[in-house]
Amino acid sequence: MAGAADDVKLLGMWASPYVLRVRLALSIKGIRYEYAEEDLRHKSELLLRSNPVHNKVPVLIHGGKPVCESLVILQYIDEAFGGAGPALLPADPHERAVARFWAAFIEDTLVKAMNQASWSKTEGEKVEGNKQATAALRTLEGALRDVSMGKPFFGGDSAGYVDIVLGGLLAGVRAMEAMLGVKAFDPETMPLLAAWADNFGALDAVAAVMPDVGRLVELFVMMHAQIATQAATTN
Amino acid sequence: MAGAADDVKLLGMWASPYVLRVRLALSIKGIRYEYAEEDLRHKSELLLRSNPVHNKVPVLIHGGKPVCESLVILQYIDEAFGGAGPALLPADPHERAVARFWAAFIEDTLVKAMNQASWSKTEGEKVEGNKQATAALRTLEGALRDVSMGKPFFGGDSAGYVDIVLGGLLAGVRAMEAMLGVKAFDPETMPLLAAWADNFGALDAVAAVMPDVGRLVELFVMMHAQIATQAATTN
Incomplete structure (x- = not known):
């Protein structure tokens, strides 16, 4: 049963940083949508049919097309809903390229390092991941200084594409900070990123879709226990 | 010394599939540019200054901006030189999203598998990489069938974004085929991709920038010998 031409539906999972990016974009653009929570151990027929290559969330279904x-999805939202809310990417081709460069950096370098720091089986791998994540964040601190030129966001006065790509990670970062008693965005060494995280998190459109940090901590504690059990039984 | 506002310069390395993508796009769009070959063991000051985060080619410098x-870069070329030659990405937002999806698939899934198949140190890893590369190509065969709907290219009647992203790999694939005596695009199991490779390679704009396969074979033979030496000395 196909929806109406303008129907927007999001297949997601509450703790996923990738799903959070899409929710942030839809919220910032003020686009109404239906949200369907997936049980990733029992994926819906709609998810398997809509993303047959990867079988993964998020999937945005707009007018029946996944x-x-x-x-x-973020770039699709910007292009298909141009009239709604603020533009996510700048208009100038070079500024768009710079935004896409930093989005790719966050995806390929920062996320990879953060995952290694958080979910490795050995302490050595975790320490190395942590080192790389800190180096990536320092690079982003410099990028924020160069790109924003004194404005609060990568997007300038309002949150845009890079803010959303990085912002999707923010709930997980806050949960890790709470668990480990550390500050990922250290105000001493990364003052701009620390202020960015506070400013971004304080936006109404952002606060409205951020998952509960306490619930994320519970999930992460459970996942770490599973990894420890696996490591103990396979060594 | 900054160039004129419309000056286009490409920092590249002749054997790089990523550089080839950019040369293909510039050639298909008919954009004139200066090409500077980098010695990757002694990178130029201009490269280090233009790509301080990754220090890698390709870098496109347009009007002094890297x-x-x-x-x-491909999306930048499409957006900054909209007036020149055919559009690389379609105009429709959903078709653009589909093209970006397949570009990401080629980058994240196919390239990763091909690199594992070609450059792993153990035979087992190579076999596994080869299996994954074949599976990825079969997925692309289905994508080409669905996206092109009987037309020769992912871009329809003319080569576009996905064709260029995949086409950048073509010279390396041809060299590997020559070395190993195999067919990566098997006409029996991947008839559409096999025809695509022939059609794409036959375009004047493509033939004009494709590196010499014999020279690539020489380079690959040397690289494999280095890997074998490393494996023998570190085991």
Whole structure:
């Protein structure tokens, strides 16, 4: 049963940073949509049919047509709903390229390092991941200084594409900070990113869709226990 | 010394599939540019200054401003030189999202598998990479059938974004085929991709920038010998 031409539906999972990016974009643009929570152990027929290549959330279904992969979805939202809310990407081709460069950096370098820091089985791998994540954040601190030129967001006065790509990670970062008693965005060494995280998190459109940090901590504690059990039984 | 506002310069390396993508796009769009070959063991000051985050080719410098990362550069070329030659991405937002999805698939799934198949140190890893590369190509065969709807290219009647992203790999694939005596695009199991490779390679704009396959074979033979030496000395 296909929806109406303008129907927007999001297949998601509450703790996914990739799904959060899409929710942030839809919220910032003020686009109404139906949200369907997926049980990733028992994926819906609609998810399997809509993303047959990866079988993964998020999937945005607009007028019956699916769009997959968070960065692809964000650009789709910007292009298909141009009239709604603020533009996510700048208009100038070079500024758009700079935004796409930093989105790719966050995806390929920062996320990879954060995952290694958080979910590796050995302490050595975690320490190395942590080192790389800190180096990536320092690079982003410099990028924020160069791109924003004194304005609060990568997008300037309002949150845009890069803010959303990075902002999707923010709930997980806050949960890790709470668990480990550390500050990922250290105000001493990364003052701009620390202020960015506070400013971004304080936006109404952002606060409205951020998952509960306490619930994320519970999930992460459970996942770490599973990894520890696996490591103990396979060594 | 900054160039004129419309000056286009490409920092590249002749054997790089990522650089080839950019050369293909510039050639298909008919954009004139200066090409500078980098010695990757002794990178130029201009490269280090233009891509301080990754220090990698390709870098496109347009009017003195650098753009890095091949997929970002391709989209930049499409947006900054909209008037020149055919559009690389379609106009429709959903078709653009589909093209970006397949570009990401080629980048994240196919290239990763091909690199594992070609450059792993153990035979087991190579076999597994080869299996994954074949599976990825079969997925692309289905994509070409669905996206092109009987037309020769992912872009329809003319080569576009996905054709260029995949086409950048074509010279390396041809060299590997020559070395190993195999067919990567098997006409029996992947008839559409096999025809695509022939059609794409036969375009004047493509033939004009394709590196010499014999020279690539020489380079690959040397690289494999280095890997074998490393494996023998570190085991």
